[in-house]
Amino acid sequence: MADSPPVPGIVGAGQLARMTYQAGISLGLTVRLLAGSPDESAARIARDVVVGAPTSAPDLAAFVAGCDVLTFDHELVDAGHLAALERAGHCLRPGADTVALAQNKRRQRVELSEHGFPVPPFRVPADLATIERFAAEHGWPVVLKAVQGGYDGRGVWVVNDAATAAALVRDLPGGAGNLLVEAWVPIEREVAALVARRPGGQTASYPVVETVQVDGICHEVLAPAPIEPGLTAEAQRLGLAIAEAIGVTGILAVELFVAGGRLLVNELATRPHNSGHYSIEGCVTSQFENHLRAVLDWPLGDPSLVVPAVATVNVLGRSTFDPRVFLPQALEVPGVHVHLYDKPARAGRKLGHVTATGHDPAEARARARRAADLLAAEGGA
Amino acid sequence: MADSPPVPGIVGAGQLARMTYQAGISLGLTVRLLAGSPDESAARIARDVVVGAPTSAPDLAAFVAGCDVLTFDHELVDAGHLAALERAGHCLRPGADTVALAQNKRRQRVELSEHGFPVPPFRVPADLATIERFAAEHGWPVVLKAVQGGYDGRGVWVVNDAATAAALVRDLPGGAGNLLVEAWVPIEREVAALVARRPGGQTASYPVVETVQVDGICHEVLAPAPIEPGLTAEAQRLGLAIAEAIGVTGILAVELFVAGGRLLVNELATRPHNSGHYSIEGCVTSQFENHLRAVLDWPLGDPSLVVPAVATVNVLGRSTFDPRVFLPQALEVPGVHVHLYDKPARAGRKLGHVTATGHDPAEARARARRAADLLAAEGGA
Numbered sequence: 001m002a003d004s005p006p007v008p009g010i011v012g013a014g015q016l017a018r019m020t021y022q023a024g025i026s027l028g029l030t031v032r033l034l035a036g037s038p039d040e041s042a043a044r045i046a047r048d049v050v051v052g053a054p055t056s057a058p059d060l061a062a063f064v065a066g067c068d069v070l071t072f073d074h075e076l077v078d079a080g081h082l083a084a085l086e087r088a089g090h091c092l093r094p095g096a097d098t099v100a101l102a103q104n105k106r107r108q109r110v111e112l113s114e115h116g117f118p119v120p121p122f123r124v125p126a127d128l129a130t131i132e133r134f135a136a137e138h139g140w141p142v143v144l145k146a147v148q149g150g151y152d153g154r155g156v157w158v159v160n161d162a163a164t165a166a167a168l169v170r171d172l173p174g175g176a177g178n179l180l181v182e183a184w185v186p187i188e189r190e191v192a193a194l195v196a197r198r199p200g201g202q203t204a205s206y207p208v209v210e211t212v213q214v215d216g217i218c219h220e221v222l223a224p225a226p227i228e229p230g231l232t233a234e235a236q237r238l239g240l241a242i243a244e245a246i247g248v249t250g251i252l253a254v255e256l257f258v259a260g261g262r263l264l265v266n267e268l269a270t271r272p273h274n275s276g277h278y279s280i281e282g283c284v285t286s287q288f289e290n291h292l293r294a295v296l297d298w299p300l301g302d303p304s305l306v307v308p309a310v311a312t313v314n315v316l317g318r319s320t321f322d323p324r325v326f327l328p329q330a331l332e333v334p335g336v337h338v339h340l341y342d343k344p345a346r347a348g349r350k351l352g353h354v355t356a357t358g359h360d361p362a363e364a365r366a367r368a369r370r371a372a373d374l375l376a377a378e379g380g381a
Numbered sequence: 382m383a384d385s386p387p388v389p390g391i392v393g394a395g396q397l398a399r400m401t402y403q404a405g406i407s408l409g410l411t412v413r414l415l416a417g418s419p420d421e422s423a424a425r426i427a428r429d430v431v432v433g434a435p436t437s438a439p440d441l442a443a444f445v446a447g448c449d450v451l452t453f454d455h456e457l458v459d460a461g462h463l464a465a466l467e468r469a470g471h472c473l474r475p476g477a478d479t480v481a482l483a484q485n486k487r488r489q490r491v492e493l494s495e496h497g498f499p500v501p502p503f504r505v506p507a508d509l510a511t512i513e514r515f516a517a518e519h520g521w522p523v524v525l526k527a528v529q530g531g532y533d534g535r536g537v538w539v540v541n542d543a544a545t546a547a548a549l550v551r552d553l554p555g556g557a558g559n560l561l562v563e564a565w566v567p568i569e570r571e572v573a574a575l576v577a578r579r580p581g582g583q584t585a586s587y588p589v590v591e592t593v594q595v596d597g598i599c600h601e602v603l604a605p606a607p608i609e610p611g612l613t614a615e616a617q618r619l620g621l622a623i624a625e626a627i628g629v630t631g632i633l634a635v636e637l638f639v640a641g642g643r644l645l646v647n648e649l650a651t652r653p654h655n656s657g658h659y660s661i662e663g664c665v666t667s668q669f670e671n672h673l674r675a676v677l678d679w680p681l682g683d684p685s686l687v688v689p690a691v692a693t694v695n696v697l698g699r700s701t702f703d704p705r706v707f708l709p710q711a712l713e714v715p716g717v718h719v720h721l722y723d724k725p726a727r728a729g730r731k732l733g734h735v736t737a738t739g740h741d742p743a744e745a746r747a748r749a750r751r752a753a754d755l756l757a758a759e760g761g762a
Contacts, residue, residue, distance in 0.1 A: 005705055005723070022406045025399065025426050028705060028721030028733065045406050045428055284716050299712040306687065306738070324386055324409060331680040335665050340409030342386070352409065357687070 005029050006296055009063060010042070011054045012073025015341040015350065016272045016288075017042035019280070020073075023288035031292075034063040041341045042073070057081045064090045071250055071295045072271050075103035076149075093199065093249035093295035094270045101246055102270040106147040106180050112265055115245050117238060119265050120257070126179035131165045138183040144168060145180045156216055158184060189258040190266070191225045192275035193239030196290035196300050199249050204290055204300040206283065208235040211255070211275050217348065220369075221312040222361060223278050223305060227258065234263055242268065251276065251291045274314070274350070279303070281337050281355050282310030307357040311365035313372035315352035317345040323352060323375035330354070330371040338371060351375075386410050387677055390444060391423070392435045393454025396722040396731065397653045397669075398423035400661070401454075404669035412673075415444040422722045423454070438462045445471045452631055452676045453652050456484035457530070474580065474630035474676035475651045482627055483651040487528040487561050493646055496626050498619060500646050501638070507560035512546045519564040525549060526561045537597055539565060570639040571647070572606045573656035574620030577671035577681050580630050585671055585681040587664065589616040592636070592656050598729065601750075602693040603742060604659050604686060608639065615644055623649065632657065632672045655695070655731070660684070662718050662736050663691030688738040692746035694753035696733035698726040704733060704756040711735070714752040721756075732756075 005028050010017045013035035021042055024031040034050050035043035043049045050066075052059030054077050064070050069091045082096035094102075101107050109122045123134045126144060135142050144165065146155030159165045169176045190213055194206035210227070212220035225232060235256055242265070243252045253273030255266040276287035285293075285301025293300050315323050322345050330338055340352040354371040358364035386409050391398045394416030402423055405412040415431050416424035424430045431447075433440030435458045445451050450472045463477035475483075482488050490503045504515045507525060516523050525546065527536030540546045550557045571594055575587035591608070593601035606613060616637055623646070624633045634654030636647040657668035666674075666682025674681050696704050703726050711719055721733040735752040739745035 018406065021426075022403055025403045026718070026720045027708070028723045030426050030723070043428075045402075045411050047424075047426055047428055047430075049428075293712065298709045301712065302716045327408070328679045331674065331682065335683045337407070339407045342409045342411070 006068040007032055007048075007066065008292060008295060009034065009067030009070050010073050011060070011063070011070065011077060013040035013042035013046070013049065014073050015041045015343070017073040018045060018341060019277070019286075019339070020272060020288045020291060021046050023286055024292055026289070027292060029292065032063070032067055034059065041343050044342050055081075057084065060085060061088075069093055069295050071291070072099060074271070075099060075269075077103070079103065095247070095249070098246055098248050098270050102268055104148055105145050105267065108268055109180060109182075111246070112242070112268075115242075117242060117245075117265050118263060120185050120259075121183040122180055124180050125177055126169075126181040127176035128162075128166055128169050130176075131159075131169070131181050132162055134181050134183075135162070135165075141184045143182040143184050145182060146172070147178050147180055154216070185257060185259040185264060187257045187259050188261075189225075189227065191227060191231075191235055191256050191258060191263075192221075192273070193235045193254045193256065194273065194276045194279075194287060194303075195239040195243040195248075195252045195254075196250065196287070196294045196303070197243045197248050197252065198294050198300060199297050201244070202300055203240055203243060204285070204303045205236050205240055206276060206279060206287065206303040207305050208232045208239075209275055209278065217314075217316065217350075218274050219314055219316070220365065221275050221278050222365065223282055223310040223312075226361065231258065231263060238263060238265065246270075250294045251287050274353075277339070277353050278310045278312040278355055280339070281357055282306065282312075308359050309361040309364045310355060310357050311361065311368040312353050312355045313365070313368040314350050315340070315354065315372050315375045317347055317349040317351050318376055319347055320345045321376075326374045326377050330374040333367055333371040333374070336367055336371040338375070340375075387449040388413055388429075388447065389673060389676060390415065390448030390451050391454050392441070392444070392451065392458060394421035394423035394427070394430065395454050396422045396724070396733075398454040399426060399722060400658070400667075400720070401653060401669045401672060402427050404667055405673055407670065408673060410673065413444070413448055415440065422724050425723050436462075438465065441466060442469075450474055450676050452672070453480060455652070456480060456650075458484070460484065476628070476630070479627055479629050479651050483649055485529055486526050486648065489649055490561060490563075492627070493623070493649075496623075498623060498626075498646050499644060501566050501640075502564040503561055505561050506558055507550075507562040508557035509543075509547055509550050511557075512540075512550070512562050513543050515562050515564075516543070516546075522565045524563040524565050526563065527553070528559050528561055535597070566638060566640040566645060568638045568640050569642075570606075570608065572608060572612075572616055572637050572639060572644075573602075573654070574616045574635045574637065575654065575657045575660075575668060575684075576620045576624040576629075576633045576635075577631065577668070577675045577684070578624045578629050578633065579675050579681060580678050582625070583681055584621055584624060585666070585684045586617050586621055587657060587660060587668065587684040588686050589613045589620075590656055590659065598695075598697065598731075599655050600695055600697070601746065602656050602659050603746065604663055604691040604693075607742065612639065612642075612644060619644060619646065627651075631675045632668050655734075658720070658734050659691045659693040659736055661720070662738055663687065663693075689740050690742040690745045691736060691738050692742065692749040693734050693736045694746070694749040695731050696721070696735065696753050696756045698728055698730040698732050699757055700728055701726045707755045707758050711752040711755040714748055714755070717748055717752040719752060719756070
């Protein structure tokens with residue numbers, strides 16, 4: 001390293017960038033941010049913030065000029081712009097092609113399937129005739145998914161019949177060309193495997209967690225996942241194998257369904273992920289620190305749990321009510337770690353999370369829930 | 382709390398402010414800083430930095446106008462200015478009088494002694510005749526201490542005879558009026574008791590730690606201190622009693638000597654302290670988060686250890702060699718937490734610290750040392 005430390009730049013300034021920035025402080029780093037506005041979560045606490053659009057080629061080019069390595073808070077970028085930055089010699093981690101994969105559910109399905117990874121039965125493109133044929137083969141309901149842009153339950157529809165499918169295809173911008181059809185599988189549980197990977201291939205594999213989803217939004221994360229050891233080992237193997245197959249640099253989160261006693265890959269995220277927030281207090285090295293270490297090509301830290309059980313409960317907005325009103329009450333709950341993202345409240349928005357560690361999973365979960373419920377109470381819980 | 386979170390302001394922008402800022406991010410806060418320059422450790426990562434002199438009344442007044450509560454990274458302020466701010470209605474935590482006590486070793490000795498807390502025999506003022514009479518009574522060597530401005534071993538002299546004392550008194554700016562004379566006590570160990578206290582009196586008492594000093598500079602902190610339970614209990618009792626006696630708000634660090642099997646108070650610091658850095662990974666709630674919670678009058682977090690043993694080793698500059706050159710090597714050491722302050726290197730300067738947690742105190746200490754030695758290696762270790 002030269003006289004000054006390397007400068008990682010993050011495209012995006014949401015809570016993932018905020019917590020990555022926080023982890024960088026320990027390593028002596030000042031992470032740069034490309035923010036849509038100076039009021040975004042991470043921009044509110046960072047020193048070097050460039051305001052610009054992540055979808056603008058000139059804004060990206062101006063931003064990357066001041067960074068040694070570029071990484072991402074979200075996938076809402078133009079993969080073509082990223083590829084151009086790489087051709088111009090800039091260092092992107094993950095690379096443009098990996099980001100393109102992460103932002104496109106159709107490509108994910110096709111490539112993971114081609115690699116032999118277990119995915120639900122699917123078909124593309126999902127025009128109406130294809131959907132009907134697919135449903136005749138696999139049965140109703142089927143799952144329709146937007147190929148790009150969906151998150152937190154948006155862009156995913158469980159469809160019970162042909163008429164509903166027809167209405168959806170008709171109303172969707174981009175129509176069937178932006179859809180993928182999948183077999184509906186009876187999900188017993190959702191779990192996630194998190195892996196950090198350096199450019200040269202060194203990896204660190206986090207404990208497998210259960211992600212408790214409500215309406216497609218992650219409400220709780222439980223570490224370790226209460227599943228049988230064979231499934232845990234298989235989830236870790238899948239995480240590592242997919243990280244290697246797609247050549248990711250940084251954090252890869254693999255969301256998995258447990259269905260019929262086996263694992264199916266749901267989605268990938270090639271950045272720090274909500275399912276890994278528990279690692280801040282729950283693991284020796286957090287996903288945020290390991291993301292930075294990976295993208296800077298520094299040795300990765302130990303991802304093991306420091307306690308037997310960790311529970312993270314998201315603080316989800318119910319309205320525009322500010323969860324900070326009840327922060328002092330939430331801090332009364334013994335031993336909880338409150339993380340607030342300093343974002344304006346809105347129904348369904350992730351405004352923060354609470355982590356509790358302990359020896360007993362149920363007890364830790366109850367404490368984290370109590371504090372998170374207080375924060376989202378809107379008038380008292 | 383209103384629509385926006387409270388704004389704590391810190392006077393000073395060193396590593397204590399840096400780590401307090403980092404803790405504030407979790408709580409949804411953007412801490413404001415008064416920095417001597419935009420290049421100071423905390424200023425390099427903070428969004429709201431006001432550049433000004435902490436010794437300037439107008440700079441302080443301008444700064445505090447944008448803060449809901451004022452707290453401190455160091456004691457190098459003018460207590461008169463602080464008292465004026467309090468009279469003008471600003472909220473200072475700790476208060477002006479507590480800061481005045483923290484910055485004045487003579488006042489500390491006199492007041493602690495009047496409260497009945499155990500301190501080494503001392504006398505003030507330390508003019509030459511007093512020093513000689515004191516030495517006749519207690520024996521040479523004696524310890525001379527600058528009343529104000531000393532830290533990290535500066536401003537403390539062990540003096541073996543009257544001639545050396547005379548030379549020191551003659552050469553010291555301010556002369557004997559700026560000195561205090563103390564009996565030299567054969568120190569077996571140094572320990573520290575750390576307490577967080579809210580304005581209303583709620584306290585959280587951290588585990589007692591051993592501070593391993595070399596030439597008056599803290600090199601290592603070991604938690605819990607390897608001393609007998611009776612001494613640990615007594616150190617905690619002293620920490621809590623002194624916090625109450627001086628009415629501190631925020632963190633109080635009480636540095637103690639173990640001498641002749643009993644405890645003597647050495648010095649107080651009324652802010653987060655080097656002896657508490659281990660709490661970031663070693664305790665449920667770090668000293669930095671609890672300092673913020675205390676000065677904001679929010680419920681305090683649990684100060685208990687999360688592991689049986691924690692060791693912190695300071696990264697002390699040997700020259701102008703930048704410790705970051707060997708950061709990747711240091712990160713190879715398993716399970717260590719590296720904290721770098723992003724300060725220019727200089728011999729004897731605290732540039733960072735490394736914390737390791739574990740079940741075996743000696744093993745954790747060895748790991749933390751290995752990484753800290755690598756960082757300070759200057760050409761390889």
